Amino acid sequence: MTVSSERRIRRGLLRGLALYTGLIAAAWCALAPILWAVSGSLKKESDVGAPVLLPAHPQWSNYTDVFTMMPFWRMLLNTTIYAGAVTAGQVFFCSLAGYAFARLRFTGRDTLFVLYLGTLMVPLTVTVIPQFILMRAFGWMDTPWAMIVPGLFGSAFGTYLMRQFFHTLPRDLDEAAVLDGCSPWQVYWRILLPNAKPAATVLAVLTWVNVWNDFLWPLVMVQRKDIGTLTLGLVWMQGQYVSRWPVLMAAAILILLPLVAVYALAQRAFLRGVATTGLGGR
DSSP states (O other): OOHHHHHHHHHHHHHHHHHHHHHHHHHHHHHHHHHHHHHHHTSOGGGTTSSOSSOSSOOTHHHHHHHHHSOHHHHHHHHHHHHHHHHHHHHHHHHHHHHHHHHOOOTTHHHHHHHHHHGGGSOHHHHHHHHHHHHHHHTOTTSHHHHHGGGTTOOHHHHHHHHHHHHHSOTHHHHHHHHTTOOHHHIIIIIIHHHTHHHHHHHHHHHHHHHHHOOHHHHHHOOOGGGOOHHHHHHHHHHHOTTOHHHHHHHHHHHHHHHHHHHHHTHHHHHHHHHHTTOTTO
16 A cells, blocks of 8 residues: 555545534534433423433423423414414415426516515514504404414425426426426426425425424414414413423423424435425436
8 A cells, every 4th residue: 555545545534534523513512402401301490400411310290290381282283283284385385486487488587586586685573563464454363364374375485495496307397298288287286296295395394393483473473372382382381480490391392392203204305305406407
């Protein structure tokens, strides 16, 4: 073995070691708060600040106390309905708009798309007051409609995501379908949308997570506990039981578990969608 080959092997080993060290450090920074919350949820109130990851006597009763201190199952159902409805609307309307911008030809298509993307520059907090006024004008304050309708009809990010994926699909699919007598709607519904499942899965998972974790909009719109979300329930618990930090951490872990389950089920399609979206027609 020559000296140059030995140096090359050493450089490769050092690069691999540095890469894995950085990945482990990043993973630890992301997982450390979750591990600390799990640890705190199993401690007593007097030991919640103790620097011990695994307590000697886990307090599993903290998890059962969550169900007595908040209507967890009702809020879980509410949050699931809101997230499911908004996710279904986002996937449908964003894929439909993405198909139009990617496949259909009409005057001003590119200009309209650029203007639509420009709405991504508008901060979310700027739109809260106009949406609040609209919900009040419609009489939807403190109703489930205020939680579902504003996010139902798509978004600029979702449209961009679906448009970029539709560009990766060969146009031969469209041409073959048109020769078989398919209308533009049939081309979208029967041909392109089934082939866009990876991108649709990415959009669905991201939308579900955003709606599930949303706190600002439910805080503005909802006052009744019977239509409240889990994030609101957690804050209401914090205001009512400010000293019960182990129970609050247990509630946070219970709220996190459905998100972990959703990602675990959609992991393969999610990673495939992230890897293939935006390849520019290849």
